[in-house]
Amino acid sequence: MAISRCAEEKRTSAEDKREKSRRCIMEASLELFYENGYQKTTIRDIIKRAGILNGSLYNRFKSKEEILLNIVTDMLNATLSECETLLKNERDMVVVTILPTALEVYISSRSPKAADLMYEVHRLWSTVNEYTKMNIDWMRRYFDKYGVTITDTLDAEISYLMLLGSVGNICGYYANGGDIDFRKILHHMASHVAMEFKLPMFDINSTIDKVMSIVEKCHIVLYEDGLDLTGVVENSDALVSIH
Known part of the structure; x- marks a missing residue:
């Protein structure tokens, strides 16, 4: 069965949102890795810098x-x-x-x-x-x-x-x-x-x-x-x- 245009747009929008969140997490992490060093940067630091919830990070990265x-x-x-x-x-x-x-x-x-x-x-x-x-x-x-x-x-x-x-x-x-x-x-x-x-x-x-x-x-x-x-x-x- 063909996917409706509306459904396709929603799926694309969800994928775009997921990718945007992924990029935000990576950018925040890179900034912190440079400021504090990789070892001293915590997941808590990344979540705070990215301005997201715990679940948003763990839905995209395991560690x-x-x-x-x-x-x-x-x-x-x-x-x-x-x-x-x-x-x-x-x-x-x-x-x-x-x-x-x-x-x-x-x-x-x-x-x-x-x-x-x-x-x-x-x-x-x-x-x-x-x-x-x-x-x-x-x-x-x-x-x-x-x-x-x-x-x-x-x-x-x-x-x-x-x-x-x-x-x-x-x-x-x-x-x-x-x-x-x-x-x-x-x-x-x-x-x-x-x-x-x-x-x-x-x-x-x-x-x-x-x-x-x-x-x-x-x-x-x-x-x-x-x-x-x-x-x-x-x-x-x-x-x-x-x-």
Whole structure:
């Protein structure tokens, strides 16, 4: 039976309301994570900042960890979607494989507070597990274009878990005042990825140049109305980018 226009409008309105509430919770959470730190922010703080009832939050998120996961994965997915155009003719498999984790490190190198959030993400198994799936799906999609098949998914997952562990430590390094140049970190990451995934890399400097060019062109926002890292001054704690 066909759905009436009135019923369709009500359903759309309900979905819009739910999404608006979800966004409000994520924006309030991001503000508090930056002001007070992730560990010191409570669900009670988020509910108060968002101006909602307990039930409204728990109808959309099971925990503070899930809120953080949604904030960061939404950002990464949106940024990677933007990268699709920049990767249209890219044939370097190391560039494609390293890009998601390179974005995390780039974000962390630009702001200690952003780095602290990324570090927290890597301390939670639920987010690490989600990251692993997201990265494997990303890699598989591009490898298919190159005619390369990932035959051992478990082996690929282990390799990515090892890579993500290293990336988490680098995020922690930047969160605690580290200032090693992003390009130097990228050099180590590219070498690790090429070796771990057995990918050809004939000129590491060319590979790094490509990754640098892509991440610097991306419009990176931790959440749509939240932290914009495009052009942020290094070590800035500002919530909004400085252009």
